Amino acid sequence: MLGFLRSTILSKIVMAVSGAALVGFLIAHLTGNLLVFAGPEKINAYGQGLRDLGPLLWVLRIGLLVAVALHIISSIFLADKNRTARPVSYSKKKSIQSTIASRTMLFSGITILTFVAYHLLHYTYGIVQPEFYHGEYMLHDGRTVHDIYSMMIHGFTNPFITVSYVLAVTFVCMHLNHAIASAFQTLGFNHPKYNAKIKMFGVGLSAILWVGYLSIPAGIMAGVVKLIEGAH
Numbered sequence: 001m002l003g004f005l006r007s008t009i010l011s012k013i014v015m016a017v018s019g020a021a022l023v024g025f026l027i028a029h030l031t032g033n034l035l036v037f038a039g040p041e042k043i044n045a046y047g048q049g050l051r052d053l054g055p056l057l058w059v060l061r062i063g064l065l066v067a068v069a070l071h072i073i074s075s076i077f078l079a080d081k082n083r084t085a086r087p088v089s090y091s092k093k094k095s096i097q098s099t100i101a102s103r104t105m106l107f108s109g110i111t112i113l114t115f116v117a118y119h120l121l122h123y124t125y126g127i128v129q130p131e132f133y134h135g136e137y138m139l140h141d142g143r144t145v146h147d148i149y150s151m152m153i154h155g156f157t158n159p160f161i162t163v164s165y166v167l168a169v170t171f172v173c174m175h176l177n178h179a180i181a182s183a184f185q186t187l188g189f190n191h192p193k194y195n196a197k198i199k200m201f202g203v204g205l206s207a208i209l210w211v212g213y214l215s216i217p218a219g220i221m222a223g224v225v226k227l228i229e230g231a232h
């Protein structure tokens, strides 16, 4: 497997395909999270629906982990190749630019990983705000489920947590914006005719995700999404 990744073009393909899978996750995760605007019944039923997937949820989680691992491994190989095998013919300017770009990607990538670890400790394991993790909600069908709705509200009424999410989501979207442009370029899909469209697609998708994710803390801070009487 590692030998397979050592080939530059295959590393680029693995990086692009794993990156596309991660973008798919970001879109799906945002779509689910936006249910917070539809109220506790909808988002809590959605959270329970995910848990009810049982073993399939674990298949999806393992798929996500594999995508993250392949993305990191291929990025390490490509960064290494970039450093050791840069053609002498590269102009100095281009070389400096691509080094800055890859350093920025490395920095935003590490920041995103750190955020995901923190995020899992927050919402999945309840270690960041344990006092709000055990809330329960009774669905209309009588089932008592985990109260994600109130947990999100408690999270985003804490200024430290809100600022850290705003920064992290901004890093995710900056990383994605650069990644889309460079994925098309390194895979050889760059053509003067399409470059502007590719750039627009990258900026557009990153901007939609940025606005979408940040609409959640914004909606909570503005009081559009608020705690329901009697909930925890």
Ligand code: HEM
Pocket: 029, 033, 047, 050, 061, 112, 116, 119, 120, 123, 124, 148, 152, 165, 168, 169, 172, 213, 214, 216, 217
């Ligand atoms: C406003 C921003 C976000 C909110 C409100 C949010 C909310 C949540 C919640 C409530 C859960 C737990 C679901 C449950 O246990 O039922 C969760 C899980 C998760 N989130 Fe987020 N999220 C946000 C942004 C992100 C971003 C930007 C990423 C990735 C970079 C991300 C990655 C994950 C992952 C990997 C999980 C674990 C999924 C699992 O294995 O079940 N989230 N998120």
